[in-house]
Amino acid sequence: MxxxxxxxxxxxxxxxxxxxxxxxxxxxxxxxxxxxxxVVAEKVESxxxxxxx
Numbered sequence: 001m002x003x004x005x006x007x008x009x010x011x012x013x014x015x016x017x018x019x020x021x022x023x024x025x026x027x028x029x030x031x032x033x034x035x036x037x038x039v040v041a042e043k044v045e046s047x048x049x050x051x052x053x
Contacts (some may be wrong), residue, residue, distance in 0.1 A: 030036045
């Protein structure tokens with residue numbers, strides 16, 4: 001492996017550990033609450049309506 005490949009894999013590992021995993025964890029926690037799931041669904045629907053108009 002070249003130095004460039006090693007650095008790219010290190011950066012990818014950092015992104016996965018510091019951005020992707022926490023984002024997935026937060027979304028699972030939020031969507032496990034039925035009230036929060038309803039709020040998110042309403043917000044998504046309002047965003048869809050804004051895009052359509």
